[in-house]
Amino acid sequence: MFAIQPTSAEPIYRQIVEQLRRMIAGGQLSAGDLLPSVRDVAGFHAINPMTVSRAYGMAETEGLLERLRGKGMAVAATTRGNATQAQRMTLLEPQLQALARHAQELELPSDPVLRRLGRLLED
Amino acid sequence: MNAVLRSISDDDAPLAVQGLTHGYGDGAVLNGIDLSLSPGSVLGLIGRNGAGKSTLIRAMVGLLKPHTGTAWVFGEPALALSDRAKARIAYVPQQPEALAWLTSQQMLDYVGRFYPAWDARFAKDMLHAWDIQPNRVLGKLSPGERQRVDLIRALASQPQLLVLDEPAAALDPVARRDLLREIALRAGEAGTTVLFSTHIVSDLERVASDIAFLHNGKLLLQCPVDDTKERFARLWLPAHMSAAAPSNTLGQRRHADGSLSLVVERQADGRWPEAAYLPGARVDALGLEDLFVEIAG
Numbered sequence: 001m002f003a004i005q006p007t008s009a010e011p012i013y014r015q016i017v018e019q020l021r022r023m024i025a026g027g028q029l030s031a032g033d034l035l036p037s038v039r040d041v042a043g044f045h046a047i048n049p050m051t052v053s054r055a056y057g058m059a060e061t062e063g064l065l066e067r068l069r070g071k072g073m074a075v076a077a078t079t080r081g082n083a084t085q086a087q088r089m090t091l092l093e094p095q096l097q098a099l100a101r102h103a104q105e106l107e108l109p110s111d112p113v114l115r116r117l118g119r120l121l122e123d
Numbered sequence: 124m125n126a127v128l129r130s131i132s133d134d135d136a137p138l139a140v141q142g143l144t145h146g147y148g149d150g151a152v153l154n155g156i157d158l159s160l161s162p163g164s165v166l167g168l169i170g171r172n173g174a175g176k177s178t179l180i181r182a183m184v185g186l187l188k189p190h191t192g193t194a195w196v197f198g199e200p201a202l203a204l205s206d207r208a209k210a211r212i213a214y215v216p217q218q219p220e221a222l223a224w225l226t227s228q229q230m231l232d233y234v235g236r237f238y239p240a241w242d243a244r245f246a247k248d249m250l251h252a253w254d255i256q257p258n259r260v261l262g263k264l265s266p267g268e269r270q271r272v273d274l275i276r277a278l279a280s281q282p283q284l285l286v287l288d289e290p291a292a293a294l295d296p297v298a299r300r301d302l303l304r305e306i307a308l309r310a311g312e313a314g315t316t317v318l319f320s321t322h323i324v325s326d327l328e329r330v331a332s333d334i335a336f337l338h339n340g341k342l343l344l345q346c347p348v349d350d351t352k353e354r355f356a357r358l359w360l361p362a363h364m365s366a367a368a369p370s371n372t373l374g375q376r377r378h379a380d381g382s383l384s385l386v387v388e389r390q391a392d393g394r395w396p397e398a399a400y401l402p403g404a405r406v407d408a409l410g411l412e413d414l415f416v417e418i419a420g
Binding site: 006007008009010011012013014038039042043045046047048049050051053 | 165300303304307308310311312324325328329330331332348349352353408409410411412413
């Protein structure tokens with residue numbers, strides 16, 4: 001369910017929380033959906049279970065997940081299945097900033113960059 | 124209560140060293156090492172070839188008498204461990220040599236009798252999974268096979284402290300993943316404390332809770348893995364700004380064009396050193412591998 005990249009500069013627990021945010025905002029996960037257990041995630045990816053617990057704990061604090069007694073973690077009932085467009089845009093902000101910075105470093109005018117991005121989005 | 128006859132308590136760090144120094148000939152290999160592992164932690168020890176990782180590990184488990192300093196295992200001096208403490212430890216050297224005249228199966232059957240929690244089923248399954256012929260004599264196995272058998276021996280004893288010297292060297296990618304899974308789940312669920320040395324950084328990033336980087340006889344960056352990634356970054360300054368470089372950085376490299384790369388650490392308030400905010404300066408997040416190369420390269 002998660003795509004873990006141990007060598008990324010982003011710590012593994014942050015990768016998990018970030019992916020949960022996206023999947024919930026994007027509607028791939030809806031309220032009440034059960035998450036795989038800490039053991040299953042840790043075993044599958046061969047990562048430290050404490051890392052997974054930490055990620056789930058953070059997501060719980062953020063209100064993304066809730067602990068169901070005897071069942072484990074589930075997507076929180078209060079989370080609206082589809083976040084507003086503005087909320088989803090916020091999730092894309094870091095990538096957009098990185099893209100803008102790279103384009104400036106390459107001294108590219110904005111028109112061709114936007115045209116190319118537009119074409120990619122239409123695919 | 125008799126304070127002198129203190130028994131092993133769970134409060135004692137599974138593994139601790141203080142003021143360790145050692146060397147061969149003229150060169151100092153370890154130069155004042157302090158380290159302590161808390162129960163259930165997984166410490167990944169990393170360093171360049173010849174940095175002294177094996178020497179440190181051997182001193183930590185009492186197989187080598189350091190020039191100065193002390194090592195403790197579960198609160199006991201490592202050089203004089205009780206049988207009870209020994210039964211809780213499993214150590215796998217880089218090149219196991221003991222009991223070479225026995226077959227894998229004979230060795231595991233024999234050794235298993237000394238461990239109260241021996242898991243014979245696990246040993247059998249792993250021999251199969253890791254492609255070891257149980258009836259071949261250990262002395263005839265390749266070094267890699269030999270280390271695999273020893274890893275199986277160590278895991279089947281269900282130790283509370285597992286110490287592995289470069290375990291990845293003998294394993295193909297699939298077996299390596301098996302081993303990492305065992306390490307991760309045992310630490311997380313059984314509370315096993317693990318110390319392993321490696322030069323494969325991604326292994327360390329997967330399962331380690333903490334890292335220690337052995338460089339020039341000292342331990343650098345001794346902290347939780349996640350902290351390392353969040354606390355350190357590479358600061359790049361163009362040539363005309365290199366005078367603004369902060370002092371006390373971990374690594375510093377000047378490029379041919381006069382620009383400067385530095386490894387910087389967040390200050391107490393979470394901000395990078397001032398130079399990082401100058402126009403033209405750039406801060407790049409670093410994975411562990413890049414961080415090590417910046418410091419040791």
